[in-house]
Amino acid sequence: MNVMIEENRSHPRLPELLAAYHLINQAGKGTPVATAAGLPAAYRAETEDPAAAFVADTVLLATPPGGDLPAGCVVLKAPQEGRAPEIKRLWVAPEARRKGIAKALMTEALRRAAAAGASAVRLTVWNGREEPLALYRGLGFETVASWDDRPDLLCLQKPLGTADRVERLTAEEVRAHAPAGLAALLVDAVEGGASVGFLAPLETAEAAAWWTRVATETAEGARDVWAAHAPDGRLTGVVTLVRGSTANGRHRGEIARLLVRRDARGRGLGYRLLAAAEAHAAATGLSLLVLDTQTDSPAERLYRGAGWTAAGTIPDFAADPAGVPRPTTLYYKRLG
Structure with a gap:
C-alpha cells in the first residue's frame, strides 16, 4: 500500500x-x-x-x-x-x-x-x-x-527538468562563443544596469572583442572561463577566474564577470557558476579569492550567501552603465 x-x-x-x-x-x-x-x-x-x-x-x-x-x-x-x-x-x-x-x-x-x-x-x-x-x-x-x-x-x-549545464570552456570555445553567446551575455548585463566595466549602450562588436581578448588570456593560462548552457544550447551565464601573475600573488585569484542572463535568473545559476570556479581554484592550488562588486547590488546577496567576506567599501570607485560613479565593495574568500 x-x-x-x-x-x-x-x-x-x-x-x-x-x-x-x-x-x-x-x-x-x-x-x-x-x-x-x-x-x-x-x-x-x-x-x-x-x-x-x-x-x-x-x-x-x-x-x-x-x-x-x-x-x-x-x-x-x-x-x-x-x-x-x-x-x-x-x-x-x-x-x-x-x-x-x-x-x-x-x-x-x-x-x-x-x-x-x-x-x-x-x-x-x-x-x-x-x-x-x-x-x-x-x-x-x-x-x-x-x-x-x-x-x-x-x-x-x-x-526541474533539464538543468542548464555548467562547464569550463577551452580557449577555442571562448573564441567561438565570443561573437554571439558571450557577447550577448555582456550586452544583457550592461542593459540591465550591471557595473561590469562598460558604459551603455554596449555594442555587440565591442563585447565580442573583449571576449576574444579573454580567449587569448585563456590560452595563456592567465584566465579560466565557465559557461552555463541551456538545453537548447544558448549560453545563460558565465564566470571567469583570473589567476595572480606576480611572484608574490600566485596563491590568489580574482572572480570576474559573473553574469547570468536576466531571463535565466532565480534558478541558482550564479551560485553554480561561482561554485565551479571556486572548486577549480582550490583544486589548482589557489588559497585565496577576491572580487569586487557594486555596493548594494543584487550580487552582494549571492556572495554573502556563498561564504564571502566583505573587506571594505570604496566610494565612487566605478561608474555604472549610465556613467554615474558608484561605491564598490571588496570581498574575499579563503579556500581549503
Whole structure:
C-alpha cells in the first residue's frame, strides 16, 4: 500500500497539522507558545483558516497506508515576482514518521511544480536540522545564495527538468562563443544596469572583442572561463577566474564577470557558476579569492550567501552603465 496524497486546503485535519508545525517551530526558535492562539498573527491565521491563507497555493496532505486521516502536509507556494515557487510547511505527525510520508509529499510537490512549468523549486531550512536536510539533499536540492537574512537559515533550490549545464570552456570555445553567446551575455548585463566595466549602450562588436581578448588570456593560462548552457544550447551565464601573475600573488585569484542572463535568473545559476570556479581554484592550488562588486547590488546577496567576506567599501570607485560613479565593495574568500 502506498501513501495517499490529496490536494485539499479545506480539509478539517489541516488546521491541526499546521498548528503542530508552528508550535514546534516556535519552540525551536526559542519563542515557545502553549497553544495556537499564542502564535504570531500570520501563523495563527494559517491555523484558523488555511483555505484563505493559502488561497493561491497548492496544499497537499498525506494519509499513511491503512490510515483514516492525513498525518502530513506540505504547501507549494505560487511563484511571485518571477521567482521559483517555494515549498513551505512540510510536517509529518511524530507517530506517522519513518513511513516515507515526507518524501512522498515532497515528490508530489516537485511533480506538480514541474507540470506547472516551473524551472526550479526553492525552500528554507534551519541549519542543524539534519533529518530534513538529508531529505532535501537526497531529492537534489542544493544550497544557494540566501534570499532570507535570518541567521542560520539555509536557502536551498532544486532545478526541474533539464538543468542548464555548467562547464569550463577551452580557449577555442571562448573564441567561438565570443561573437554571439558571450557577447550577448555582456550586452544583457550592461542593459540591465550591471557595473561590469562598460558604459551603455554596449555594442555587440565591442563585447565580442573583449571576449576574444579573454580567449587569448585563456590560452595563456592567465584566465579560466565557465559557461552555463541551456538545453537548447544558448549560453545563460558565465564566470571567469583570473589567476595572480606576480611572484608574490600566485596563491590568489580574482572572480570576474559573473553574469547570468536576466531571463535565466532565480534558478541558482550564479551560485553554480561561482561554485565551479571556486572548486577549480582550490583544486589548482589557489588559497585565496577576491572580487569586487557594486555596493548594494543584487550580487552582494549571492556572495554573502556563498561564504564571502566583505573587506571594505570604496566610494565612487566605478561608474555604472549610465556613467554615474558608484561605491564598490571588496570581498574575499579563503579556500581549503
